Amino acid sequence: MPAERTTERLKRILVLVPWVIANPDATVEEVCERFGITREELVSDVDVLMMCGLPPFGPGDLIEAFIEEDHVQIGMADYLAKPPRLTRAEAIALLVMGRAVAALPGLEEAASLRSALGKLAGAVSPGEADRAAELADSVAVELGATGDDLLAELRHAVDEHMRLRIDYYSSGRDEMTTRDVDPLLLCASLGYWYLIALDHRSGEERTFRVDRIRGASPAGVSFDPPAGFDPSRYIEGPFFTPSPRDLTVTLELDPAAAWIREVVPFENEKELPGGRYRIELRTPHFAWLVRLLLSAGEAASVVEPPELQEAVRGAAARALARYDR
Incomplete structure (x- = not known):
């Protein structure tokens, strides 16, 4: 059985607390039946509540939550007695x-x-x-430069489980490819539309930025979605998931390059003296990262790997050579 998501548990606890406060005589069995959970899950929720409260989190600021004589008791939580409301x-x-x-x-x-x-x-x-x-x-939300016709075609292929043949420009590799894909999900993230699809060129599940799809046409084949495909992994969890084949990169950023932390998904971060940062990220290739580092100039440096250091130096030298012509 898959592990329960933190968001799902939080939603339940936020509803459970006001219900128990309104029903102070509820038994463990009644609470479990009401919220569709096991006794073990309820005990775990109560244990979590005992560590929750308001600043400064002293003994008088924490929620009282315990099970006594098979009854659930919650106190010191008047601010949760009613479901939260918007201001x-x-x-x-x-x-x-x-x-x-x-x-x-x-x-x-x-x-x-x-x-x-x-x-x-x-x-x-x-x-x-x-x-x-x-x-x-006066507010406009734009998700890349994507036409309505292309979005409609992609959504139809997702809904009807129809394979597509797409012409796709890879910014990281600076190349155009044609490939057959089984569209699984169309969603938006970080200001762009993305197509999640099984890519028959690589044999793997891939993420395609829709504004880089130069053309799409039916391949004339239907497909059955993979049994293990979980759309919530993209909707609720981290959008980009690293591959075991990805390369690990460590960068050091001066304050002038701190903006990189806002646009690059990284795994680890360490704050350094002087407002500097060291971040660690993973990437399948260096091309896009080289361009990013060139735009940051001397404010961003590569700690490792040496191959990326050489790639940045080579790209900088070629750019200077073109400038000197």
Whole structure:
């Protein structure tokens, strides 16, 4: 049985606490039946609650949670007695951004999102709802340079399990390839649309940035999605997952290159004196990283591997040679 996700457990605990407070005589069996959990899971949730509270987290600031005579008891948690509610500012911010996102082309969930926004608008005053609508008109959300027709074709292939033949430009390798793919998921992340697909060229599950797909056409073959494919891995977890074949890279960044930490997914980070950072990341190839490091100039340096150091020096020398012509 797969391990329970932290987000799922947190959602349950946030609902469990006000329910138990409202039902102080509930037995362990009743709580377990209500929330569809085992006794062991309930005991674990209670253990977690005992370590939760408000700053400064002294003995009088922590939640009282325990099981006594087969009854669940929770105290010192009045601030959780009712489900959390949005402030007016939070509600308006959600309305503004939600309406901007709902206007995205190709968004499959647009109708559901608009329905939710309508309910949210009903929870604020008419004046606040109108103000949110005005602000939303001045906010634009763009996900790469992707045409509606391409998005529609990709979504149709995902829904109908139809294999596609795509022409794809790889920025990392600076090459164009044609490959057959089985589209599994179309989703947005980090400002771009991505297609998750089984790539028949490599025989592996790959992530394709949609704005780099130069063409797509039906391959005339249907497919059955892999039994082990889990869309939530991309929707709820880290979007990019390293491969065992990836190369490990260590960089040192001066304050002027700290922006790299915001655009590159890294695994480890260490803060150094003077506002500098050392980060460790993994990548299948160096080409994209060489271009990134050249743009950062002397503010970013390669600690290892030596092959990347040589690649950066070689690229810098070629750039200077072209400049001197």
